[in-house]
Amino acid sequence: MENTDSKIIDKIQKLLALGANNPSENEAQAAILKAHELMAEYGIDSVIIGEQDISYSTESCEHKGNRKFRRNLANIIATNFRCHNYTSNGNVTLFGRTDDVKIAKEVFEYAYAFAYKESSRLYAEYRKSGKDARGIVNSYALGFIRGLKEKLDAQSTALMIITPPDVDDEYDKVKKELGLRTTSFTLSTSRANGAVYNRGLADGRSVMNGRRLEAAS
Numbered sequence: 330m331e332n333t334d335s336k337i338i339d340k341i342q343k344l345l346a347l348g349a350n351n352p353s354e355n356e357a358q359a360a361i362l363k364a365h366e367l368m369a370e371y372g373i374d375s376v377i378i379g380e381q382d383i384s385y386s387t388e389s390c391e392h393k394g395n396r397k398f399r400r401n402l403a404n405i406i407a408t409n410f411r412c413h414n415y416t417s418n419g420n421v422t423l424f425g426r427t428d429d430v431k432i433a434k435e436v437f438e439y440a441y442a443f444a445y446k447e448s449s450r451l452y453a454e455y456r457k458s459g460k461d462a463r464g465i466v467n468s469y470a471l472g473f474i475r476g477l478k479e480k481l482d483a484q485s486t487a488l489m490i491i492t493p494p495d496v497d498d499e500y501d502k503v504k505k506e507l508g509l510r511t512t513s514f515t516l517s518t519s520r521a522n523g524a525v526y527n528r529g530l531a532d533g534r535s536v537m538n539g540r541r542l543e544a545a546s
Contacts, residue, residue, distance in 0.1 A: 464520030476533020
């Protein structure tokens, strides 16, 4: 049994090293997620595998237009990538272990850019055709966020991903230092458009298919 544990720990260490020193973002993400999966499966703590010197980082994300749905999107992505998030000067900011924050930032920026572009396109399309375009952006965003949440929640359940207690503790320090308060934000559902909502729902469920984040076997 001890020999088996030793082999698993060695594999996890190699995966983490691959994730930290890989020029390919996709391969780095897959390696880190696979390491997290094995740690959860075998109940191996980060200290055991030699991560005593865990580093934390804060990353400010890019999001053209500062659409209101960015906050809802950030909450979903941060939760599913073992991070916390808050807004600073209007910008979405992620906090967590350095490797996790790096992945979460890329996923957020990719998903936000996709939703921003598609909701803007639909809004312009409705305007051009003379239809009422009010509520189009929020309708699409609400569907998109729900679809993406379903996708990422399923992935997190499969990989047993949870935010490590040490990240929660460190974030509490950040909150005190910056005077952050827990706030909630809800997108308006007035003038909801069912067809556009369903379009966003489908896109949210499939948007990451071209950039698979599941760990490679």
